[in-house]
Amino acid sequence: MAHILIVEARFYESYNDMLLAGARAAIDAAGHSHETVTVPGALEIPGAIALAQDSARFDAFVAIGVVIRGETYHFEIVAGESARAIMALTLDGTAIGNGILTVENDAQALVRADPQQKDKGGEAAKAALAMLELQRRFA
Numbered sequence: 001m002a003h004i005l006i007v008e009a010r011f012y013e014s015y016n017d018m019l020l021a022g023a024r025a026a027i028d029a030a031g032h033s034h035e036t037v038t039v040p041g042a043l044e045i046p047g048a049i050a051l052a053q054d055s056a057r058f059d060a061f062v063a064i065g066v067v068i069r070g071e072t073y074h075f076e077i078v079a080g081e082s083a084r085a086i087m088a089l090t091l092d093g094t095a096i097g098n099g100i101l102t103v104e105n106d107a108q109a110l111v112r113a114d115p116q117q118k119d120k121g122g123e124a125a126k127a128a129l130a131m132l133e134l135q136r137r138f139a
């Protein structure tokens with residue numbers, strides 16, 4: 001059994017609740033355990049994963065968050081830099097699934113957060129488990 005850390009950026013309460021439900025359901029269905037930590041925003045997720053890695057308590061990570069475009073360039077920074085930093089951690093061999101939604105509006109966020117619709121939280125959890133399996137296969 002693996003132990004998974006879900007790192008959520010709780011910027012939008014309702015969407016996060018749905019993403020977490022999907023991620024937790026996927027991990028439970030695969031027979032693994034999980035715990036969750038909360039950070040202020042998506043930009044803090046990669047740092048939280050890096051800090052948690054040092055504890056060696058977790059086998060894989062799931063990033064959960066919602067980034068909705070506003071009026072300024074900040075969307076590109078938050079969306080792009082969180083994805084870039086997560087990818088850098090992945091390329092260092094860390095099993096991570098990225099469930100950070102980067103969308104234009106609330107309607108797009110809802111469809112993707114809802115476990116009964118696109119279930120991006122569950123998708124990210126399954127991706128993390130798939131990468132963990134590869135990591136163990138190549139060990």
Ligand SMILES: Nc1c(NC[C@H](O)[C@H](O)[C@H](O)CO)[nH]c(=O)[nH]c1=O
Pocket residue numbers: 009011040041042043044065066067068069078
């Ligand atoms: N606008 C969104 C943010 N912005 C906050 C940043 O992620 C970060 O917490 C802040 O810049 C302090 O370092 N975060 C989201 O997750 N979603 C957004 O829509």
Ligand SMILES: CC(=O)[C@@H](O)COP(=O)(O)O
Pocket residue numbers: 067068069070071072073074075076078
């Ligand atoms: C993604 C963001 O950072 C965004 O929510 C911030 O909104 P704004 O660009 O209007 O400040």
